Each structure stands twice: as structure tokens, then as C-alpha cells.
Amino acid sequence: MGVSLTKAAQWTSCGSGKLELTPMNESLLKEILCFVEKLGFQHPQEAELVFEAPLQWSTTLVASDFKTDYDIRDLEVQSHEKDSEGHPLLQLSPPTVWVRSFSQLSKLVHFADYKKLEEVRACLQGKHLFNIVFNHPFVRLDPTTVKNDIELLKRFCSEGEKRVLKSVRYTSDYEFENGCRAPLWRQLHSEICYLVIEPCDTDELYITCSTTGVFINGGIKHEGAESGYERTSEMYKDLVTLLKSQSPYFAENIKKQDFAVQELPSTQRIQHVESVDMEEQGQPQRSYEQHEKNVHDKARQQHTLNKASGEKKYEPCPRWRNHGLMSPSWYVIIPYKMCPEISSSKMKAEFSVCSIPGSLSSHKIKTPAGAMPVELSSESSLESEEEEEQSECRPENNIDLPSEYWQIQKLVKYLKGGDQTATVLTLCAMMDFNLMQETCQLAIRDVGGLEVLINLLDTDEVKCKIGSLKILRKISHNVQIRQTIVDMGGLQSIVKILDSPVKDLRALAAETIANVARFRRARRTVRQYGGIKKLVKLLDCVPNLANLTETKEKDVEVARCGTLALWSCSKSTKNKEAIHKAGGIPLLGRLLKSQHENMLIPVVGTLQECASEESYRIAIQTEGMIKDLVKNLSSDNDELQMHCASAIFKCAEDKQTRDLVRKYKGLHPLVSLLQKVNNKQLLAAATGAIWKCSISVENVAKFQEYKALETLIGLLTDQPEEVLVNVVGALGEFAQIPASKAIIHKSGGIKSLVNLLAGTNQALLVNVTKAVGAYATDKANMLIIDQLDGVRLVWSLLKNPSADVQSSAAWALCPCIENAKDGGEMVRSLVGGLELIVNLLKSTNNEVLASICAAIAKIAKDKENLAVLTDHGVIPLLGKLTNTTDDRLRCYLAEAIGHCCMWGSNRKSFGEAGAVAPLVRYLKSKDSTVHQSTAMALYQLSKDPNNCITMHEKGVVKPLIHIMGSNEEMLQEAAAGCIRNIRLLALANRKARLFY
Numbered sequence: 004m005g006v007s008l009t010k011a012a013q014w015t016s017c018g019s020g021k022l023e024l025t026p027m028n029e030s031l032l033k034e035i036l037c038f039v040e041k042l043g044f045q046h047p048q049e050a051e052l053v054f055e056a057p058l059q060w061s062t063t064l065v066a067s068d069f070k071t072d073y074d075i076r077d078l079e080v081q082s083h084e085k086d087s088e089g090h091p092l093l094q095l096s097p098p099t100v101w102v103r104s105f106s107q108l109s110k111l112v113h114f115a116d117y118k119k120l121e122e123v124r125a126c127l128q129g130k131h132l133f134n135i136v137f138n139h140p141f142v143r144l145d146p147t148t149v150k151n152d153i154e155l156l157k158r159f160c161s162e163g164e165k166r167v168l169k170s171v172r173y174t175s176d177y178e179f180e181n182g183c184r185a186p187l188w189r190q191l192h193s194e195i196c197y198l199v200i201e202p203c204d205t206d207e208l209y210i211t212c213s214t215t216g217v218f219i220n221g222g223i224k225h226e227g228a229e230s231g232y233e234r235t236s237e238m239y240k241d242l243v244t245l246l247k248s249q250s251p252y253f254a255e256n257i258k259k260q261d262f263a264v265q266e267l268p269s270t271q272r273i274q275h276v277e278s279v280d281m282e283e284q285g286q287p288q289r290s291y292e293q294h295e296k297n298v299h300d301k302a303r304q305q306h307t308l309n310k311a312s313g314e315k316k317y318e319p320c321p322r323w324r325n326h327g328l329m330s331p332s333w334y335v336i337i338p339y340k341m342c343p344e345i346s347s348s349k350m351k352a353e354f355s356v357c358s359i360p361g362s363l364s365s366h367k368i369k370t371p372a373g374a375m376p377v378e379l380s381s382e383s384s385l386e387s388e389e390e391e392e393q394s395e396c397r398p399e400n401n402i403d404l405p406s407e408y409w410q411i412q413k414l415v416k417y418l419k420g421g422d423q424t425a426t427v428l429t430l431c432a433m434m435d436f437n438l439m440q441e442t443c444q445l446a447i448r449d450v451g452g453l454e455v456l457i458n459l460l461d462t463d464e465v466k467c468k469i470g471s472l473k474i475l476r477k478i479s480h481n482v483q484i485r486q487t488i489v490d491m492g493g494l495q496s497i498v499k500i501l502d503s504p505v506k507d508l509r510a511l512a513a514e515t516i517a518n519v520a521r522f523r524r525a526r527r528t529v530r531q532y533g534g535i536k537k538l539v540k541l542l543d544c545v546p547n548l549a550n551l552t553e554t555k556e557k558d559v560e561v562a563r564c565g566t567l568a569l570w571s572c573s574k575s576t577k578n579k580e581a582i583h584k585a586g587g588i589p590l591l592g593r594l595l596k597s598q599h600e601n602m603l604i605p606v607v608g609t610l611q612e613c614a615s616e617e618s619y620r621i622a623i624q625t626e627g628m629i630k631d632l633v634k635n636l637s638s639d640n641d642e643l644q645m646h647c648a649s650a651i652f653k654c655a656e657d658k659q660t661r662d663l664v665r666k667y668k669g670l671h672p673l674v675s676l677l678q679k680v681n682n683k684q685l686l687a688a689a690t691g692a693i694w695k696c697s698i699s700v701e702n703v704a705k706f707q708e709y710k711a712l713e714t715l716i717g718l719l720t721d722q723p724e725e726v727l728v729n730v731v732g733a734l735g736e737f738a739q740i741p742a743s744k745a746i747i748h749k750s751g752g753i754k755s756l757v758n759l760l761a762g763t764n765q766a767l768l769v770n771v772t773k774a775v776g777a778y779a780t781d782k783a784n785m786l787i788i789d790q791l792d793g794v795r796l797v798w799s800l801l802k803n804p805s806a807d808v809q810s811s812a813a814w815a816l817c818p819c820i821e822n823a824k825d826g827g828e829m830v831r832s833l834v835g836g837l838e839l840i841v842n843l844l845k846s847t848n849n850e851v852l853a854s855i856c857a858a859i860a861k862i863a864k865d866k867e868n869l870a871v872l873t874d875h876g877v878i879p880l881l882g883k884l885t886n887t888t889d890d891r892l893r894c895y896l897a898e899a900i901g902h903c904c905m906w907g908s909n910r911k912s913f914g915e916a917g918a919v920a921p922l923v924r925y926l927k928s929k930d931s932t933v934h935q936s937t938a939m940a941l942y943q944l945s946k947d948p949n950n951c952i953t954m955h956e957k958g959v960v961k962p963l964i965h966i967m968g969s970n971e972e973m974l975q976e977a978a979a980g981c982i983r984n985i986r987l988l989a990l991a992n993r994k995a996r997l998f999y
Contacts, residue, residue, distance in 0.1 A: 029120075036112065036123045043109030050106040053086045057094075057101040058108070060129030063121060065097060068114045082107060089842055090804055096763070102126075143214045144241070146182025146195050152242050153198065159257070167256045168246075169201040175226040189232065197223045198242075202250035210245065217245050251532070258492060407436055408446040415452035423464055430470030438477035444484055447474070453484070457493035465505055472500070472511035479518035489525045498529060501537035506557045513541060513564035520571040529572055535581040538572070541565030542590035559602065562594060566605040573612040582609075583618060592626040600640045607635065607646040614653035623650070624660050633669035636676070641685050644676060648688035652729075655695035664692075665702055674709040683723050690718070690729035697736035704740065712737050712746050719755035724764045731759065731770040738777035744784055753778060753787045760796035765803070769811045772797055776815030785822040794819050794829060798836050806848040813843070813854035820861040827865030837862070837871050844880040849889045856881070856895035863902035873906055882916025890930040897925060897936040904943035911947050919944055919953045926962040938966055938977040945984035955985055 043050045066075050073093070074081045080095035086103060093107040094100070102108050108126075115122040159167045174197040175184045184196035193214040200208045209231065211220045216238040221231035239245035247254040411433065418429045436443050447453060459471040475497075479485045488494060497519070500512040516534065520526045529535060542565050544558035569587065572578045582588075594606045610628065613619040623629065632654075635647045651669065654660045664670065673696070676689035693711065696702045706712065715737075718730045734752070737743040747753060756778070759771045775793060778784045788794065797819065800812035820826040830836060840862070843855045859877065863869040881903065884896055900918060904910045913919065922944070925937040941959065944950045954960075959981070966978040 032120055032124060032127075035127070036119055039105065039109055039112055039123065042105050047106070050109065051104060053092065054103050057103045058126060058129055059099060059101050060125045061098045062095070062100040062111075062125060063098075063118055064095065064100065064111070064115060066095065069095070070114070088847075089802075089845070144195065144212065144216065145214065149195050149212045149242075150182065156200070156242060156246075167203065167253050169203055171198065171200050173198060174223055174228070177226070192232075194232075199224060200242075200246065202246065202253055204252035205250050208246075208249055210242070212242070216240055217242055219245070219249075248531070254531075255495070405442055407440070408442050411436060411443055411446040411452075412450040415447060415450045415455065418452065418455050423467065426459070426464075427466050427470060430467070430474065433474055434470070438474060439480060441481060444478040444481045447478060448484060448487060453487055453493070454491060457488070457491055457496060460493070460496040460500060465508065468500065468503075468508055469505075469511060472497070472508065472515055476511055476515045476518065479515055485519040485521065485525065488519055489528060494519055494525060494528045495532050498532045498534040498537065501534065501541065506561050509541060510557075510561045510564040513538060513561070513568040517564070517567035517571045520568065523575065526572050526575040526578055529568075530575070530578050530581055535569075535572060535578055536585045538565045538568050539582060539585040539587040539590065542569075542587065542594060559597075559599075563602050563605065566591070566594065566602070566609060570605045570609040570612065573609050576616070579613050579616050579619065582613065583616075583622070588619065588622045589626060592623075592628050592631075595628055595631045600638070600643055603635060603638075604640070604643050604646065607632070607643060607650060611646050611650035611653060614650050620654045620657055620660070623654055624657065624663065629654065629660060629663040629669075630667045633664060633667040633672070636669060636672035641679065641682050645682070645685040645688045648673065648676060648685070648692045652688060652691035652695055655692060655698070658699060661696050661699045661702060664696055665699075665705060670696065670702060670705045671709055674706065674711045674714065677711070677714045677718070680718075683726060686718075687723070687725045687729060690715070690726055690733060694729045694732040694736065697733050700739045703737055703743070706737070707740065707742065712743055713750060716747060716750045716752040716755070719752060719759070724762075724767055727759065728764070728767045728770055731756065731767065731774050735770060735774035735777050738774065738780075741781075744778055744781040747778060748781070748784050748787070753784055753793075754791060757788060757791045757793040757796065760793060760800070765805045765808050768800060768803065768805075768808045772800060772808070772811040772815040776811075776818050779815070779818040779822055782822050785819065786824065788819065789823055789829065794823070795833060798833055798839075801839050801843060806846070806851050809843065809846070810848070810850040810854040813840075813851070813858045816858045817854075817861050820858070826861070827868055830862055830865065830868050831871075837868065838875050841872060841875040841877050841880065844877070844884065849887070849892050852884060852887075853889075853892045853895045856884075856892070856899040859899040860895065860902045863899065863905065866906065869903065869906045872903070873909060877903060878909055878912045879916050882913055882918040885918045885921035890928055890933050893925050893928065894930065894933045894936050897922060897933070897940040901936065901940035901943045904940070904946075910944055910950065913944060914947055914950045914953060919950050920957050923954055923957040923959045923962075926959070926966070934966055934969075935971060935974045935977075938963065938974055938981065942977040942981040942984075945981045948988055951985045951988045954981070955989075960985065 066078050066080050069075060069080050072083050074083065078097050080093070081091040082093040084092045084104075084107070086092060090103065092103040093111065100111070102111060112119050112122060153171060153173075156168060156171045159165055160170055173184055178184050179187075179190075181190075182195075183190050185194040195212045195214065197220065198208075198210040198212065200210060202208065209220050209222050209224065211218055211223070211232070211234070217240075218234045218238050219236035221233045221235055223231040236245075239248065243257070247257070414429050414433050418426060418433075421429060433447075438444065447456075456471045456475055459467045462468065475488070475493075479488060494516070497512050497515055500508050503509055503512070516529060516538070520529055529538075542562050544555070544562040569582060573582060591606055591610060594602060595610070597603055597606070610619075610623060610632075614623060623632075629651075632647045632650050635643055636651075638644055638647075651660075651664060651673075655664065664673075673689055673692050676685060677693075679685050679689075693706065693715070697706060712734070715730050715733055718726065719734075722730070734747070734756070737747075756771060756775055759767065760775070762768060762771070775788060775797060779788055794816070797812050797815050800808050803809055803812070820830060823829045840855060840858060843851060846852055846855070859872065859881075863872060881896065881900055884892070885900075887893060887896070900913060900922070904913065919941075922937055922940060925933050928934065928937075941954065941963070945954060963978040963982050967975055967982070969975055969978075
């Protein structure tokens with residue numbers, strides 16, 4: 004598989020998850036196909052290994068293409084082979100196919116016949132494999148690279164202005180022939196060496212350098228250490244990145260040092276280097292590329308002169324260029340053989356030339372057409388990445404570029420060379436263009452304007468800073484621009500401006516941060532450089548927003564921009580914590596009382612984003628913000644209404660919040676929002692809020708007054724899944740009131756619910772099964788569910804790979820079986836249904852086990868079905884579960900055991916399976932429902948003499964005598980019956996001894 008992925012990594016991606024079918028790529032595709040086809044019979048054991056996650060893609064195959072060894076039902080296909088959890092190793096639900104082993108992948112390719120290449124290409128484009136191949140570049144460190152980086156770092160340990168580190172040292176002085184200093188047994192783990200680095204502002208860092216990256220270890224201080232090799236931090240791509248993350252002083256001061264350089268080996272120092280440009284590919288050269296080529300020519304001429312005069316020529320270190328430690332005039336020469344990632348059959352030159360004309364161009368190497376661009380920096384985070392890198396789409400020639408493109412490039416050149424007055428005038432001229440247009444944005448970047456704009460932020464001229472920020476604020480709406488700003492370190496400069504005494508600067512800086520911080524690396528940078536605290540400080544403007552004076556309006560604008568920035572930053576969990584710690588919640592609560600929508604939208608947006616955390620939900624409630632959120636539900640602004648409803652949606656998980664929404668009369672406005680069916684975002688937020696509020700039965704009664712149920716039933720069709728999930732969730736809660744069951748029956752809602760059981764959205768399936776189960780408690784509704792084949796659809800969901808769907812389906816089956824006209828016959832009509840139920844007792848999920856036990860208890864009431872369950876081995880499987888300590892599972896497990904005792908020798912079998920002794924321990928639980936089901940199970944088990952002996956030995960009599968004092972009549976009878984059986988056995992034994 005590693006070989007195949009390596010081959011796949013050489014594919015040229017044409018963006019958006021698609022692969023170009025060039026001659027080279029087609030050759031690679033055939034190699035991968037050959038590998039997959041041969042693996043099945045050349046390495047059968049390896050081929051049978053099950054993947055951690057299935058490969059998934061859109062296939063051209065249909066059910067008729069599959070032969071034997073597969074279950075074919077209608078259009079769906081499942082393999083007979085299954086993994087340890089019962090999931091089929093191949094599953095087809097057209098057009099999507101899931102494959103969990105190479106063996107099944109090999110068979111599928113065989114079935115594809117003449118479409119083999121198309122099928123493998125589709126597999127490579129599937130989201131799981133594509134992410135593995137194209138989102139994780141195959142970049143590895145080596146001992147030489149690490150050694151060079153360490154020597155460069157040592158230069159910054161000397162005393163004086165250049166000092167950014169106190170010391171850098173190896174833990175071992177011995178170097179092996181391969182360049183590694185790690186012990187041989189650790190080299191097997193890809194480790195190269197260990198360092199102790201002392202920054203100027205933090206404690207010593209103990210660092211491991213490996214071929215896959217660098218990380219902080221458990222504390223390796225010297226040679227011969229026996230422990231400390233474990234990784235205690237995330238993996239970083241190199242030492243500079245790690246040190247920046249751990250030492251703010253290093254991160255801030257490293258860029259102030261002289262540019263890092265290294266002498267090229269003599270074998271790499273050449274007199275002439277031909278650049279690889281578009282003309283070799285038969286394409287016209289663009290003006291900006293011509294500019295780059297001219298600069299290359301100058302660099303080559305200077306290189307020749309230096310060599311002729313006997314001077315040593317130093318070139319910048321390519322790896323350090325990525326950290327912004329170079330002048331934009333440097334050009335990096337990378338040996339072609341050292342860059343396998345950018346290799347191409349079309350590449351004829353010995354070297355590839357990487358240039359940086361002013362801007363860093365997102366740190367991507369410029370490669371010939373047809374070669375895949377390689378991202379030189381990688382970031383890892385626990386947070387999700389909302390924004391993906393986007394491939395740059397440029398016109399094929401400069402004829403297609405509008406005149407604005409060239410005019411802006413001329414202005415940027417003036418910006419580079421002018422004095423203060425000229426700079427301000429040039430900035431004003433640039434703002435006359437439509438900077439929201441992508442052509443204008445990229446024109447600034449392409450000619451190096453971004454670097455100039457960022458440099459202006461570090462000057463002392465307020466006008467220059469304001470002009471620069473006004474431009475950055477607009478062009479940072481572009482995905483590529485904002486990523487480049489972060490790559491160049493511009494975000495740090497913008498964060499510093501938040502401390503400026505000039506209000507306009509603070510507002511512009513905050514609004515720019517709001518645009519830039521739309522992806523995780525940017526959000527993390529804001530936090531690491533103290534930006535969250537500074538942004539929260541901006542919110543503390545005026546105590547009374549209702550009576551504003553003209554002098555305070557700028558303060559309010561600063562606060563608004565600060566809130567916008569916090570809104571973007573709050574998509575990070577760590578940033579949410581930082582906002583809370585900085586005291587942001589009460590300040591947001593104060594701003595929530597504003598009368599201005601442009602202030603309220605970012606405030607409520609931030610609150611609804613943060614409300615996913617429990618601490619925020621509690622704070623929103625205690626700070627009295629629910630009243631203001633409810634008030635703004637009646638606003639005329641759809642966006643504001645949507646964010647308020649979304650915040651209530653998240654906060655209403657708590658009962659007190661649900662009560663407050665009712666108290667402040669927020670239920671009726673929520674129902675009114677259901678009329679805005681064309682605004683799907685608002686509809687999703689409103690239905691979500693209604694769902695969560697309806698968890699409280701008092702709210703359901705109010706919703707009934709407002710005819711909410713009838714409106715929700717009308718939303719069961721032709722709606723997006725996010726709306727359907729909430730609507731169905733609400734309908735499930737409405738079933739708490741008996742009148743709702745009659746209304747949904749009359750309105751035809753049962754049919755709409757049953758139709759949704761055939762969907763694939765797991766969240767929706769969980770809610771639909773819950774709702775079907777809730778309404779199945781009504782016999783009239785159950786009759787309709789049965790007629791619509793709803794029970795079979797629910798039962799089939801037990802095969803769903805999601806444990807949540809499995810458990811929800813099993814819970815729904817319980818009322819269906821209990822309230823069906825002939826539940827026993829209905830269950831028997833489902834072929835393979837009982838075997839499926841029994842097999843789910845092998846699940847490792849306690850909620851699934853509890854729901855399956857509850858279903859078995861209902862099924863076992865029918866003797867014929869109980870006999871079938873017994874034949875399928877239900878007794879030993881239930882017996883194995885009895886050692887659980889989960890009270891919820893204990894309750895339903897004991898109930899299932901009690902009902903399963905009613906057939907043949909099952910009581911004896913439970914004793915032999917070791918189920919009796921653990922059940923006795925259940926009586927020590929503090930849960931009264933566990934006592935009831937356990938007492939009933941023990942009563943049934945006590946009808947076997949051997950079980951009575953086990954119970955007596957385990958001390959069952961004393962707790963049962965205590966339970967006999969319960970107010971529950973059934974519990975009293977079960978406990979008394981069990982004690983009676985134990986007592987009768989004891990008397991019989993005594994009589995037998997006296998007789999003999």
C-alpha cells in the first residue's frame with residue numbers, strides 16, 4: 004500500500020479532488036491497478052487485513068456486476084465477508100461503494116472489466132484516499148538537513164543583539180557514519196538525534212529530531228538516558244517552527260536577524276543556470292514571469308562575477324526561506340535530484356529555480372506546467388480546517404488580464420520606491436480600484452505588494468498604517484491572500500496594532516483580523532501572540548450603548564470590529580477558552596443590549612459559536628443574556644434572527660435555559676420563524692431551537708397552543724437534511740403529549756416519517772427512529788407503521804455502521820413489537836432479523852448493548868421467537884455481559900435474562916454461563932430500576948437448584964429481604980419468590996439428610 008500511495012502522490016491534481024489524466028499519470032494509474040490486481044493472489048494474508056476506515060468513492064458498478072459471495076437486495080450489495088464488528092468488507096449503495104480490504108478491492112476491480120482504470124481513478128479521487136495522498140506531502144528530514152539547521156541556530160546563541168537563544172547542544176557527542184547521533188535501537192524508530200535548547204524566555208526544551216519531523220520528548224538530557232523518548236508535543240516540520248511555537252521571544256526576534264545563508268557545496272556552485280519557464284512548454288511567457296526571468300539573469304551574472312574574483316558565493320538556505328528570514332531579492336537554487344516531489348518526465352533541466360518576487364506566493368515552488376505544486380509548510384492541529392488551499396486559476400496569457408491588473412502593478416512599484424508622501428498618495432490611488440475583485444487582489448500579490456503593505460505596518464507613520472490596513476482589510480477576503488499574509492508573518496504585526504492609541508488603527512486591525520482568521524493556523528497565531536486578550540479589551544468601550552454621544556461612536560466602532568475578529572477566532576476551541584479567561588463574556592453581554600444590528604450580529608454570532616461549550620452556556624444563562632436573545636428573535640433582520648435562534652438551539656440543552664425562553668415569551672417568535680421557508684439557514688436554526696426547547700414538556704404544551712406541530716409536519720418533505728434533523732427531533736419530543744400522537748395520525752405525518760427511514764444521514768436516522776418509536780406507543784399509529792413496512796426499515800438500520808443509529812433503531816423496535824397487532828408473528832416475518840439481533844450482543848458499545856437487551860426482552864415474550872433466539876446462542880452472549888458495571892446496561896440485561904429463562908433449560912444454561920453470581924452484585928447498585936429487573940431475573944433463575952446454591956453462597960438473601968420492604972408490588976413478589984425457592988431447596992436438603 005505504501006508503494007501505491009507513493010505512486011499516487013506523483014499524480015497531478017487539477018484541484019477540487021480531481022486527477023488530471025496526463026500520459027505520465029495514466030502510466031502511474033496502470034502501475035497501481037497492476038499492484039491491486041496481483042495483491043489478492045500473491046499476498047492473500049496481507050490482502051485480508053481490514054482497513055481502519057473504509058475506502059469510499061462514487062462507482063460506475065451496479066448490483067448486477069457482482070457475482071457469488073455477495074448479498075444482493077434490490078440495488079444494494081453486501082459481501083458475505085465481514086469484519087470483527089459485523090460490517091461487510093464491501094458495501095454498495097449506488098452510486099457509493101465502501102471497501103474495507105485489499106481482497107475485496109481486487110475483486111471489485113476484476114468485476115469492473117473494461118472500466119478498471121476508471122474505477123481505480125475514482126477510488127484515488129475518493130475523499131478518504133485523496134486526503135491521505137494529497138493533503139499529507141511525503142516530506143522527510145535527513146541527518147544533513149538537521150545538522151545544518153542546528154549549526155544555523157548556534158549562530159544565534161552568541162551575546163549581543165543577534166542573540167535569540169541561550170544555548171543549543173546535542174545530548175551525545177558521538178556521530179555514526181550515517182550522520183545520526185541517536186542510539187542504533189532508536190534509529191530503528193526513525194530518530195536522528197536529541198537536543199537540549201535553552202530559549203531566552205522559557206525553560207530548557209528537550210527535543211527529538213526524526214525523519215518525520217521534530218518534537219519535544221520526555222526529557223532526554225544526556226547520552227545513555229534510559230527513558231524520556233516518548234513524544235510530549237505535536238510534531239513540527241522543523242526546529243524553527245517548534246521554537247516559534249514554544250518561545251514568543253524567539254518568534255518575535257528571529258526575523259530581525261541577518262538573513263540565514265549557507266555555502267553551497269562546490270558540486271552545486273555553477274556558472275550558469277537556465278530557468279525552467281513556460282516557453283519550454285510551448286506557452287507564451289507572461290509579463291510577471293518575464294520580470295522574474297530578468298532578475299534571475301542578473302543573479303546569474305553576479306554569481307559569475309563573484310566566482311571570477313575568487314569570492315565565495317553564499318546562497319540562502321531554502322528551508323529557512325519558508326520562515327520569512329530572507330530578503331525578497333534572494334533566489335533559491337534547488338538541485339533537481341533533491342526534489343523528487345516536483346519531478347516530471349517533461350523536466351529537462353538539471354536544476355529547478357524557485358523565485359520569490361516580493362510576496363512569498365503562499366510558499367509554493369513554481370513548477371513547469373503539468374508538475375504538482377508542493378506546499379513547503381505543513382500545520383497540524385486538533386481543530387477542524389474549514390478552509391482548504393485553493394489552486395490558483397490564472398488566464399493562459401496576458402491578453403485576458405484587464406487593464407486594472409497592470410495599473411495596480413505599476414502603483415505597487417511606486418509604493419516600493421517612494422517617500423512618505425508618495426506612499427500615502429499611492430495607497431490612496433490603490434483604494435480607488437475595486438479591491439474586492441480577485442484580479443486586483445492578485446495583482447498586488449504577484450508583484451510583491453503584500454510584503455510592502457505588511458512592512459508599512461511596522462513604520463511609525465499613522466497615515467501609512469491606515470492606508471495599508473484599509474487595503475489589507477479588503478484584499479484579505481481572498482483565500483490565497485489571507486494565507487500568504489499569515490505565511491509572511493503579517494498577522495503578528497496586525498495584532499501589535501491592536502495596542503495603538505489611534506482608534507482608527509485599532510478598528511482597522513481588528514476588522515482585518517476578522518477576515519484573515521478564517522482558517523486554523525491564523526486563529527492559532529492570533530492566540531499565540533496575545534491577540535485574544537487585546538481583542539477582548541477592545542469590547543470595553545462604553546457602559547451605556549442606549550445613549551451614545553458623538554465622541555463615543557468611534558469607541559463603539561472599535562468594539563464592533565473587535566467583536567467581528569472574536570467571531571472569526573471563536574471557531575477554535577482554545578480560542579473560546581481564551582476569550583472566557585480574558586473576561587469576554589460579560590462584555591459581550593453588555594454589547595448584546597445595543598440597538599444597532601451591525602453590532603448585534605457579530606456579538607450574537609460569537610455567542611452562538613461559543614455556546615457549543617458548556618461553560619459558555621452556563622455563563623450566557625447567568626449573565627441574563629437569554630432575555631436579549633429572545634428579544635432579538637423579533638428583529639426584522641434575518642441574519643440576526645438566525646444567530647439568536649442558533650444560540651438558543653445550543654443553550655437550550657439546559658433545562659433552566661428552556662424555562663427562561665418560555666418565561667421571556669420566546670416560544671411564539673420561534674414558531675413564527677417557521678414561515679420563512681425560503682431562508683434555509685434561518686429555518687434550520689429555528690427548528691433546532693424548537694427541538695431543544697421541546698425537551699421540556701411544559702414547552703410542548705405551549706407549542707401546541709401555537710399550532711407548531713402542524714407546521715412542523717408540513718416541513719417533513721422537500722427540506723435540506725439539516726432542517727429535517729431538527730424537525731424530526733422536535734416531533735419526537737412532541738410525542739410526550741398524547742394529543743400529539745392523534746394530530747400526527749390525522750395529518751399524515753407517520754408516512755413522511757417512515758419515508759425518511761430510507762435515508763443515509765446518520766443524525767437524521769437517529770432522530771427518525773426515535774420519533775417512530777415514540778409514536779408507535781399509540782396502537783393506531785403502530786398499525787400505519789406496520790402497513791408501510793416501517794418495522795422492516797427500522798430493523799434494517801441495525802446493520803448501519805453507526806452505533807448511535809443501531810441503538811436508536813433498537814430502542815424504536817421495543818414499542819413497535821409491544822404495540823403491534825401480532826408482535827411475535829411480525830418479528831418472525833423478518834428473515835434473518837433474530838440472528839442480527841443476537842450478533843449485536845458482540846458490540847463494544849454499552850448503549851447498543853442496552854438497547855439490544857431491551858429489544859430481546861420484548862422479543863422473548865413470544866415462545867417461538869425465544870426458541871429461535873436460544874438456537875442462535877443468545878444465552879452465553881448475555882451471560883458474558885453480566886460482569887458490566889454500567890447500571891443502564893445492567894437494568895435491561897437483567898430484564899432480558901429474566902424473560903429468556905422461560906424456555907427449556909435456559910435457566911440452567913445461564914448458571915453454567917456464570918451469569919448468576921454477577922447478578923447478585925447488581926443488588927448493591929443505587930439505581931432502583933436495576934433492583935427491580937434484577938430481582939425478577941433472580942426469581943426466574945432460582946427455579947433451578949444449582950442457581951439457588953450459587954445465590955445463597957453469594958449472600959443474596961439479606962439484600963432480597965431488604966427489597967421485600969419496597970412499595971413496588973412486583974418487586975416485593977419477585978424478591979419473596981426468590982427467597983422462597985432458596986428456602987424450599989434448603990428444607991429439601993435438610994429432609995434428605997434426616998432421611999438418610
